[in-house]
Amino acid sequence: MLDAWYATAMLAMESQKVIELRLFKLAWGGVAGQIEAQRMVSEKIGAALEATGTLLGGGTPEAVIDRYREHVRNNVERLSGPVQPSGH
Incomplete structure (x- = not known):
């Protein structure tokens, strides 16, 4: 149970960078x-x-959380x- 909580917390923190x-x-x-x-929507x-x-x-x-990670x-x-310039 603690492993699942940890993996979920890590997913939340790692997602912040994305x-x-x-x-x-x-x-x-x-x-x-x-x-x-x-791409974001399709992903x-x-x-x-x-x-x-x-x-x-x-x-x-837990398998779902690991895959999301x-x-x-x-x-x-x-x-x-x-970063590629957008041509503005």
């Missing part, structure tokens, strides 16, 4: 901001479908790359 990086990219605007907004829908499939297939909430880690790596 939120920060995405807000920066959205505020930068331009085509890159539009692409990120579309959230995909992650929700994946989580539903995991749970319906007998997976645990993988998505967050991948987004931090992707969004931490160099």
Whole structure:
């Protein structure tokens, strides 16, 4: 039980970095901001479908949290790359 609480707390903290990086990219605007907004929505829908499939297939909430943390880690790596000018 404590492991699940810890993983959930870590997900919440790690997600803050993605939120920060995405807000920066959205505020930068331009085509890159539009692409990120579309990507964000499609990723959230995909992650929700994946989580539903995991749970319906007998997976645990902990497995869902671990997978979400993988998505967050991948987004931090992707969004931490160099900022491309939007052409304003």
